[in-house]
Amino acid sequence: MTPPLKAVTLTHVRYQKGDRLGHFLAWISLVPVFISLGGFVSHFLFRRELQGMFFALGLILSQFINEVIKTSVQQARPATCALLEMCDSHGWPSSHCQYMFFFATYLTLLSLKGLTFWHVRDNPFLHLLTWSLALLTMYSRVYLGYHTVAQVLAGTVLGVFLGAVWFWVVNSVLHPYFPLIEESAFGRRLYVKDTSHISNVLKFEYDMARAERRNLTSNSKED
Numbered sequence: 029m030t031p032p033l034k035a036v037t038l039t040h041v042r043y044q045k046g047d048r049l050g051h052f053l054a055w056i057s058l059v060p061v062f063i064s065l066g067g068f069v070s071h072f073l074f075r076r077e078l079q080g081m082f083f084a085l086g087l088i089l090s091q092f093i094n095e096v097i098k099t100s101v102q103q104a105r106p107a108t109c110a111l112l113e114m115c116d117s118h119g120w121p122s123s124h125c126q127y128m129f130f131f132a133t134y135l136t137l138l139s140l141k142g143l144t145f146w147h148v149r150d151n152p153f154l155h156l157l158t159w160s161l162a163l164l165t166m167y168s169r170v171y172l173g174y175h176t177v178a179q180v181l182a183g184t185v186l187g188v189f190l191g192a193v194w195f196w197v198v199n200s201v202l203h204p205y206f207p208l209i210e211e212s213a214f215g216r217r218l219y220v221k222d223t224s225h226i227s228n229v230l231k232f233e234y235d236m237a238r239a240e241r242r243n244l245t246s247n248s249k250e251d
Contacts, residue, residue, distance in 0.1 A: 053164070068080065125162075127185040135158055
């Protein structure tokens with residue numbers, strides 16, 4: 029007998045036809061996908077910062093922990109899962125909420141420590157946007173029928189906790205080894221770097237680019 033078919037549901041989010049709020053929240057539910065594919069992949073291709081790489085690794089570990097817990101607890105999703113074709117997966121804790129609140133917590137702690145491209149005082153919008161997206165994601169998972177309130181709260185608490193713990197691990201335990209990674213064969217071959225000692229990376233790179241352009245112009249005139 030042929031086994032039943034199952035779809036890949038990476039971006040397959042359902043909402044009630046004609047529900048504009050549901051349509052908006054369905055897109056909000058895809059924010060973790062956008063962050064992973066658009067944010068961290070682009071970061072590795074163009075930045076290759078160790079902070080960003082360990083940030084991404086933390087999110088991967090967090091999702092692995094989520095799957096282990098879901099498999100162990102095996103709590104069913106709400107009854108609406110039948111309409112969403114999601115009854116064959118477990119719901120506690122919500123992986124979307126865990127991802128977004130891990131992301132928001134880690135990014136906030138990075139900013140407060142001054143380890144992002146911008147100063148936190150100059151960019152309150154950064155925190156407003158991040159936490160708003162996290163809260164909207166939590167609401168969307170209940171509104172769209174994928175999770176119960178308890179399941180999203182569990183994912184939220186776990187995400188905040190793991191984000192804070194991983195931030196401490198990276199910046200207190202692993203950070204002293206960043207120079208070794210930079211100077212390793214892996215780091216030198218892939219141009220992996222750590223710029224956490226630079227207070228404003230954007231300004232530093234801007235100044236360096238201008239200085240290099242002036243040097244090239246000066247050398248061209250001398251020739």
